[in-house]
Every structure is written in structure tokens, then in C-alpha cells.
Amino acid sequence: MKTIGVILYQGAGHLHMDALGKLGFNPTPIYAETNLTQLDGLILPGGESSVQYAYCLNNGLDEKIRKYASLKKPILGTCAGAILLSKYSSEKVKGFGLIDVNIIRNFYGRQIKSATVRTDYGNEAIFIRAPKFINVNLSDVEVIDSYAKQPIFIKQNNIYCTTFHPELGRLDQNNIISKIYSGFYN
Ligand SMILES: NC(=O)CC[C@H](N)C(=O)O
Numbered sequence: 001m002k003t004i005g006v007i008l009y010q011g012a013g014h015l016h017m018d019a020l021g022k023l024g025f026n027p028t029p030i031y032a033e034t035n036l037t038q039l040d041g042l043i044l045p046g047g048e049s050s051v052q053y054a055y056c057l058n059n060g061l062d063e064k065i066r067k068y069a070s071l072k073k074p075i076l077g078t079c080a081g082a083i084l085l086s087k088y089s090s091e092k093v094k095g096f097g098l099i100d101v102n103i104i105r106n107f108y109g110r111q112i113k114s115a116t117v118r119t120d121y122g123n124e125a126i127f128i129r130a131p132k133f134i135n136v137n138l139s140d141v142e143v144i145d146s147y148a149k150q151p152i153f154i155k156q157n158n159i160y161c162t163t164f165h166p167e168l169g170r171l172d173q174n175n176i177i178s179k180i181y182s183g184f185y186n
Contacts (some may be wrong), residue, residue, distance in 0.1 A: 011047015
């Protein structure tokens with residue numbers, strides 16, 4: 001059984017833990033002091049990216065994530081997690097630059113603008129104060145799914161990012177989260 005680490009300091013990590021458990025993975029909580037090297041995969045969940053970023057920096061978790069990424073094992077960032085993995089740059093959140101994309105936080109506005117949509121590839125995507133990918137380097141970054149022709153799920157080498165919350169959807173076998181986890185960690 002594959003052991004997948006989920007960063008749990010803040011945000012929706014417990015929902016990934018639940019979904020992973022129900023879909024036959026061994027989810028394990030990750031904090032700054034946890035050793036990452038034994039993991040088969042790692043998830044950076046949605047939440048508040050500025051809080052998560054400060055936690056990572058203050059506790060050396062950013063360096064651990066960079067080292068883990070260099071092992072070429074799969075890392076998934078959802079929403080705030082995607083912001084952390086990208087090259088986003090502001091004073092508060094600089095981003096780890098592990099995927100060749102920029103991102104705009106809270107692009108679609110406030111919580112009231114959050115929505116569930118059908119993606120261009122027929123998947124269900126739940127957006128919560130979602131960011132938007134921009135400047136996607138299409139020669140190196142693959143677009144796995146899009147909405148209104150805008151990328152919402154991208155991949156570069158072992159780094160996967162969604163601007164939506166796949167862990168919030170239904171857990172049937174055809175749902176995006178099972179496709180992501182099974183494709184991701186096979
Ligand atoms: N659902 C989410 O993860 C929202 C991300 C959040 N707006 C941020 O910038 O951190």
C-alpha cells in the first residue's frame with residue numbers, strides 16, 4: 001500500500017487524508033519535523049497559502065519539500081498548495097518555484113464567487129477562492145484539465161497542481177480524485 005504524506009499544519013489536509021484512506025492508500029500526516037524520504041508521494045492541500053508558506057519557511061519545511069521534489073516522487077498541490085509549488089511572488093508568498101508557472105491568488109474574487117463546475121474534460125471541479133494559472137510554460141508543462149479553456153490542472157515532471165479542490169468531490173471510481181490519486185501514485 002502506498003504511503004502518501006499530507007501537510008496538515010493548516011487547511012484542507014484532513015479531507016485528502018480521508019479521501020486517500022477511502023481509496024486504498026495509507027495517508028500519513030506531515031509536519032515540519034517529519035522525515036519525508038520514505039513517502040511514496042506528498043500532498044500540499046488547499047487553505048491559506050500565506051499562513052502555510054510562513055509555516056514552511058519558519059520551520060525549514062520548504063527546503064525539505066525541495067529536496068523531496070528532487071527525488072522525482074510525485075507531489076500534488078491543490079489550490080493554496082499549488083500557489084506554494086508555483087513561482088508566485090509577493091512579499092508574503094514567494095512560492096517554491098517547483099513548477100514553471102505563475103499564479104494569481106484569489107483570481108475569481110471572494111468566497112461568494114466559489115463554484116462547482118463541469119470541466120472541459122467532463123470532470124467535476126470545486127473552486128474555493130481559487131487562484132488562476134498564468135504564464136504557463138507550455139513547452140514543459142502539460143495541461144491535464146481546463147475550464148473555459150483555461151488550465152486548472154497541470155503537470156511538470158513529478159509536480160502536479162490543481163486550482164480546484166479534487167478532494168471535495170464524490171469518491172466514486174470515476175471521480176477526478178480517484179483518477180488523480182491512481183494516476184499519480186501508480
Ligand atoms: N481554497 C484555497 O486553497 C484558496 C487559496 C487562498 N485564496 C490563498 O491564496 O491562499
